[in-house]
Amino acid sequence: MTDDLSPTDRAKFAAARRAADLVEDGMRVGLGTGSTAAWLVRCLGEAVAAGTRLTGVPTSRRTAELAREVGIEVVTLDEARWLDVTIDGADEFDGALNLIKGGGGALLHEKIVATASDRMVVIADAGKAVETLGAFPLPVEVIPFGWQTTRALIEEALAGLDVATREITIRTNGAAPFVTDEGNHILDLHLGRIGDPHRLSAALNALPGVVENGLFLDICDTVVVGHGDGRAELRDLDAAAPAQAGGAAGAVSRDLDD
Numbered sequence: 001m002t003d004d005l006s007p008t009d010r011a012k013f014a015a016a017r018r019a020a021d022l023v024e025d026g027m028r029v030g031l032g033t034g035s036t037a038a039w040l041v042r043c044l045g046e047a048v049a050a051g052t053r054l055t056g057v058p059t060s061r062r063t064a065e066l067a068r069e070v071g072i073e074v075v076t077l078d079e080a081r082w083l084d085v086t087i088d089g090a091d092e093f094d095g096a097l098n099l100i101k102g103g104g105g106a107l108l109h110e111k112i113v114a115t116a117s118d119r120m121v122v123i124a125d126a127g128k129a130v131e132t133l134g135a136f137p138l139p140v141e142v143i144p145f146g147w148q149t150t151r152a153l154i155e156e157a158l159a160g161l162d163v164a165t166r167e168i169t170i171r172t173n174g175a176a177p178f179v180t181d182e183g184n185h186i187l188d189l190h191l192g193r194i195g196d197p198h199r200l201s202a203a204l205n206a207l208p209g210v211v212e213n214g215l216f217l218d219i220c221d222t223v224v225v226g227h228g229d230g231r232a233e234l235r236d237l238d239a240a241a242p243a244q245a246g247g248a249a250g251a252v253s254r255d256l257d258d
């Protein structure tokens with residue numbers, strides 16, 4: 001299943017394969033979304049074919065489709081109630097294992113599922129490691145009602161910030177706003193660096209119209225880092241560097257003070 005992969009895809013596969021080994025017989029597993037999570041789902045499909053029993057709670061329609069295709073029993077979160085582990089990709093992770101997620105637009109279900117799990121394991125290629133979160137645009141999910149007003153509110157709260165509307169290309173009609181599995185839209189915040197992610201997350205989620213943002217703070221327990229040569233290493237929260245306090249506070253924190 002891995003012939004002719006690019007080094008990045010080999011790294012994603014290596015992380016996914018190592019994380020699949022953490023899943024034990026009988027576990028209820030949250031299944032993430034994205035290209036790295038898709039490798040995990042395929043690895044778990046192989047485990048199921050080899051006799052492992054597991055139940056999967058997918059974080060998106062496309063993950064649900066793939067999980068069924070590879071033979072994983074799929075249930076809803078409310079049927080499972082609580083999960084042993086969620087394994088998901090990320091767009092960025094820092095030394096304290098805080099994350100930016102939502103590059104694929106699934107951040108809302110992903111955050112709900114990860115929060116309802118004993119353990120969250122992130123699988124990522126080494127290129128996703130950052131010192132300070134924010135180089136990857138932060139996705140914010142907003143409801144369709146008045147969403148352009150919500151975008152203006154975010155711009156006002158973070159003065160001068162470049163807020164982009166995520167779009168999809170439509171063959172006949174140009175572009176249209178991206179629509180999530182919950183029927184919402186995604187705004188991408190080009191922050192560069194985030195000084196105080198807890199403060200930013202709380203400020204964004206306090207705005208009417210905002211459903212959730214892609215900062216996953218104090219949720220991830222382990223990151224499995226994959227490398228292009230096929231190696232994968234585990235970074236656990238206990239061994240991770242403490243979050244940087246204040247030092248990286250940039251324009252975002254200042255603007256929130258205003």
Ligand SMILES: O=C[C@H](O)[C@H](O)[C@H](O)COP(=O)(O)O
Pocket residue numbers: 032033034035036037088089090091101102103104105106107110
């Ligand atoms: O909404 C999408 C998810 O948060 C993904 O897990 C994240 O964007 C990473 O995706 P990929 O593994 O494709 O880089």
